Amino acid sequence: MNLMLNILLNVFIAFFIGSILIGLQRKIMARIQGRPGPPVIQHLLHTLKFFIKESAFPKTAAMPFYVAITAMLFVIWVAAVIDGPVTEGSLLLIFAIYTIQKIGEHNAGSSSGSPYGKMSCVRAVYSAAAEVPLFAVLIIIYLKAGTMNISSIINYQSIHGPLLFTIPLAAIMFFVLILSKSQYSPFAITKGKDIVSGYETEHFGLLRGYLMISESIAWYMLLWVFLTVFLGPLSLPAYLIGMVVLSAIVAFINAVTPILNPNHSVMMQVSFAFIGIAGSIVLLMI
Amino acid sequence: MVVSILGSQIIGIIPLGDIVFYMTSFNLFMFAAALVFTFIIAISKTETQIEAEFGSLGDREIKVAKKEFKFRRFLAIICGLATAGAMVTGDLFDFTLFVCLIGIVNIGIVGAVKQVDVLDSAFQYGLIAMIASTPLFVGASLILAATGTISILAINSLTYTTPMMLFGSILLFLGVAGETGVAPFFATKAEMFRTPGSPFLLIIHLSSLLIIVRVIEILLIINKPF
Amino acid sequence: MLEVYIWFYAGCTLVIVGSLATVIGPGVKDPLVRTLNTEIPAVGLSLIFLTYNHTIALLTFIAATSIITLILLRTIVRLEEMGAEL
Amino acid sequence: MKSIGRFWNSLANPDRIPRFYALVLGIVLIAGFLIPIGLNDHQLYPRPEPQLQINAQDPLAPYDRGGVTFEQRGIVKAQYPQYLPAIGEITAYLSPIAMGVDHTTLYYGTSIYSSPGGLIDEILYYTRGFDTVLESSILMMAFVIASFIALNFTMRRED
Amino acid sequence: MILVPDVVSPVVVAIYAPAVFVGIIVALIGLFGISIEKNDLQVLILTDIVGVAMLIIVAAVGTDLAESLVLPGLVVELAEILAICEILMSREMRKTGKSVSLIPTPLNFDMEVLQTSPVFIAVILVIYGAFLSGFTGGAIAGGGILFYVMSLTVRGLPSDLWEGIAGASGIAWCLWLTGFLVLFVFPNYWLLGLMLAAFGVFIKVAFKAGLIGVMNREEFRKE
Known part of the structure; x- marks a missing residue:
């Protein structure tokens, strides 16, 4: 197939499925908490709505930067889709994209000049600690599979069986990472409701639309990476089922746990990472 | 000659004598990202922070003064360039020097502010950066002593890992962790972000995250599990 | 050949003793004393450089140490004058 | 659980971070005594x-x-000689004054060989x-920072 | 006589492990001191010790490469201490709200020798430094300028000297960069590149060292 077409199709799929999954997650959470909750396509409609709304810019914002950062966020997640489902390139690259996404998050908050955004920005710096489990996962996968290439990792799994069973602790650490990315989770300190909408507070219209698109793609990509790296070669329906199941689990956890204080949230993730690293190394030795 | 690093092929090299810069798609992406962000920062204004005034209903604006703005922008651009360089350098010692440059520029970016709290965390961060330069250079020199080379490309073609290399790379990682302020040493850094001037603060965060990703790549190259 | 070892171990001893003196030596509560004490490991390090024939590194080290001491002394005296409580 | 929380909170205080970092680094360095340390004798630039x-x-x-100025190259064992077309030339180079001093004293190398070449x-x-x-650049940045702070903040200007 | 051996000499190999151990011990002593010390200024002084440990371990490799790696280590140390000291002072000044002169003690040593000798010593040092060129030369000539400026504390100095020196050292930095580029783009003109680099670094380092002196005097009585 034409590469360009392939990329476009994949980006569209990522956006569509990602936003449906986020909607589904909110629905499940609401049901667990005994509320009717929004419809499943709410997040998708919400995103589309922002594209036909008027865009306004705060007087206090750091100008070209404030706009550019939303575009950057969108571009890097498109790059992630290209590196992931389209070409099955380097896993390291996806993690680099993930870290840049953190930077985007951080600065979308601080560039607006709003105190809520600023608070979210400071918390984003705190939550940079969430990368420790990320790198631990990376290292453990490399130690086990001996490669950083997604297609080689898939090959490895089709021969040796899914990595989920050989390095379960790494999978758990990655799951914690996914959890920290989802809204309303105990680790989602940058988007906690105590600071209104966190870094998105002062983004309106088109800019908010871009932020929400990248949020949906990010969610899809994280689930995709988890399924690909830990469960090996999957068929399309299997991907779909896996994503729904993961979203449901995340929704369940989010519905029953409170949000942690920023410092505790960070240290909790770091502690998870240390336990995970130590445990995995012990498991690899045996 | 086809050389592959961690499964991805080298796109090109830039030899500057013994110091060889190499690029894989991963390095290239991060290099480009650092440069793009630097460019955006160079053309941006700073934001204005609005704070509620104590004891009345008025607001108070906190702005970055013109002179301070120019100074911090200069340092931010240097920091961005240094980050971009650290992404593609193929020499261990060169990498440590890039990290040191980033560390000192980061201190400078927040050192020019007036809030006492921010200055205090800048100072504490500076202390860590100073202590961290020791494990950084010691790590690099232990790897040099164990392998006889500090070129990452040459280390990549070695087939063994000795305990000394492992020790050296752990020290290297600790050094980078201190110099860039990741968990659990993040507190000094987070406090520094309370000051206005977001485009410049971005580069502090950007540099530390990209450096950490890069150092992971380097550690994986040095230590071969097989 | 003996002399290489003599210089080397003399340097090592000086460095260790000097750093102990800087950390827990008498009177180190006074930052001035502590700063001056750092000169002892500096001398030891110079001896170590000499055993390896790192002549240029040695010259640069001497220059850099003197500048560092100068900076530190200036900081100490100014902070003292300010009456800063650290 | 409470004490863990308190410990985590104490790590959020910037004043303690350098001490904490020093402690962690010290613990890691102790491992240096336990592993075999040895110098690989095949080094660059021996x-x-x-x-x-x-x-x-x-x-x-x-x-x-070794080497003679402009005539014969000195011996330099670099990592990538193929990228260095003029390798060894600088090592062999002595400025005219340097050559003069070279013939008069035995201790020339310890004092002045740091001249260009x-x-x-x-x-x-x-x-x-x-x-x-x-x-x-690092040195320059440090001076830029120090002089900016000194000029704008810490200096008492009488004019 | 062997000019360049194939392998590192056995003496260096034999003393490598002791040197590393000494380095680690010194680092441990320094780090121990830092972790029990409460006073910020004292911690700053103690980081010096940790730096010494680094220099020992780097130097212990004992090759020419090791020697050239020691130099950046030294410079990094110097640069960081310089910047951090200034930040510490800035912080304390804001805390106490007091401003003090940069050389605090009233410099009353109006000795005859300070009026006459500095120029002579400074000139000697600068000339010798120029003769050496490169890093060492820069350091020595910088010491000369430093000495000269320090002695001027008692005599006063034109106030725009600072800007002049800062500008010159920036130009010298560009000179050095040009030299570096010449070496790689036109390897045939290596001598030109070498000279540019050596003297660029010389001027730069010398003036930087001189700047410290200027910083020490800034608000002297301008008589």
Whole structure:
């Protein structure tokens, strides 16, 4: 197939499925908490709505930067889709994209000049600690599979069986990472409701639309990476089922746990990472 | 000659004598990202922070003064360039020097502010950066002593890992962790972000995250599990 | 050949003793004393450089140490004058 | 659980971080005593045994690496000789004054061989020149920062 | 006589492990001191010790490369201490709200020798430094300028000297960069590149060292 077409199709799929999954997650959470909750396509409609709304810019914002950062966020997640489902390139690259996404998050908050955004920005710096489990996962996968290439990792799994069973602790650490990315989770300190909408507070219209698109793609990509790296070669329906199941689990956890204080949230993730690293190394030795 | 690093092929090299810069798609992406962000920062204004005034209903604006703005922008651009360089350098010692440059520029970016709290965390961060330069250079020199080379490309073609290399790379990682302020040493850094001037603060965060990703790549190259 | 070892171990001893003196030596509560004490490991390090024939590194080290001491002394005296409580 | 929370909170205080970092680093360094430490003797840019050249009354000791100015290259074992077309030339180079001093004293190398041309200069300027660019940039940045703060904040200006 | 051996000499190999251990011990002593010390200024002084440990371990490799790696280590140390000291002072000044002169003690040593000798010593040092050129030369000439400026504390100095020196050292930095580029783009003109680099670094380092002196004097009585 034409590469360009392939990329476009994949980006569209990522956006569509990602936003449906986020909607589904909110629905499940609401049901667990005994509320009717929004419809499943709410997040998708919400995103589309922002594209036909008027865009306004705060007087206090750091100008070209404030706009550019939303575009950057969108571009890097498109790059992630290209590196992931389209070409099955380097896993390291996806993690680099993930870290840049953190930077985007951080600065979308601080560039607006709003105190809520600023608070979210400071918390984003705190939550940079969430990368420790990320790198631990990376290292453990490399130690086990001996490669950083997604297609080689898939090959490895089709021969040796899914990595989920050989390095379960790494999978758990990655799951914690996914959890920290989802809204309303105990680790989602940058988007906690105590600071209104966190870094998105002062983004309106088109800019908010871009932020929400990248949020949906990010969610899809994280689930995709988890399924690909830990469960090996999957068929399309299997991907779909896996994503729904993961979203449901995340929704369940989010519905029953409170949000942690920023410092505790960070240290909790770091502690998870240390336990995970130590445990995995012990498991690899045996 | 086809050389592959961690499964991805080298796109090109830039030899500057013994110091060889190499690029894989991963390095290239991060290099480009650092440069793009630097460019955006160079053309941006700073934001204005609005704070509620104590004891009345008025607001108070906190702005970055013109002179301070120019100074911090200069340092931010240097920091961005240094980050971009650290992404593609193929020499261990060169990498440590890039990290040191980033560390000192980061201190400078927040050192020019007036809030006492921010200055205090800048100072504490500076202390860590100073202590961290020791494990950084010691790590690099232990790897040099164990392998006889500090070129990452040459280390990549070695087939063994000795305990000394492992020790050296752990020290290297600790050094980078201190110099860039990741968990659990993040507190000094987070406090520094309370000051206005977001485009410049971005580069502090950007540099530390990209450096950490890069150092992971380097550690994986040095230590071969097989 | 003996002399290489003599210089080397003399340097090592000086460095260790000097750093102990800087950390827990008498009177180190006074930052001035502590700063001056750092000169002892500096001398030891110079001896170590000499055993390896790192002549240029040695010259640069001497220059850099003197500048560092100068900076530190200036900081100490100014902070003292300010009456800063650290 | 409470004490863990308190410990985590204490780590959020910037004043304690340098001490904490020093502690962690110290613990890691202790591991250095436990692992076998040894020097791989196949190194880049090796130099002769200490004091060997001085005992041999070589006027350029300890930095004599052979070569004649403009005629014969000195010996430099670099990592990538293929990228260095003029390797060894700088090591062999002596300025005219330097050549004069070379013939009059035995201890020339210890004092003045750092002039342009010379072994360290070959490494600093030619084979690993980029390191020195960075190094001087670091120094420059430090001065820019220090002088900015001094000029604008800490200096008492009388005019 | 062997000019360049194939392998590192056995003496260096034999003392490598002791040197590393000494380095680690010194680092441990320094780090121990830092972790029990409460006073910020004292911690700053103690980081010096940790730096010494680094220099020992780097130097212990004992090759020409090791020597050229020691130099950046030194410079990094110097640069960081310089910047951090200034930040510490800035912080304390804001805390106490007091401003003090940069050389605090009233410099009353109006000795005859300070009026006459500094120029001579400074000139000697600068000339010798120029003769050496490169890093060492820069350091020595910088010491000369430093000495000169320090002695001027008692005599006053034109106030725009600072800007002049800062500008010159920036130009010198560009000179050095040009030299570096010449070495790689036109390897045939290596001598030109070498000279540019050596003297660029010389001027730069010398003036930087001189700047410290200027910083020490800033608000002297301008008589």
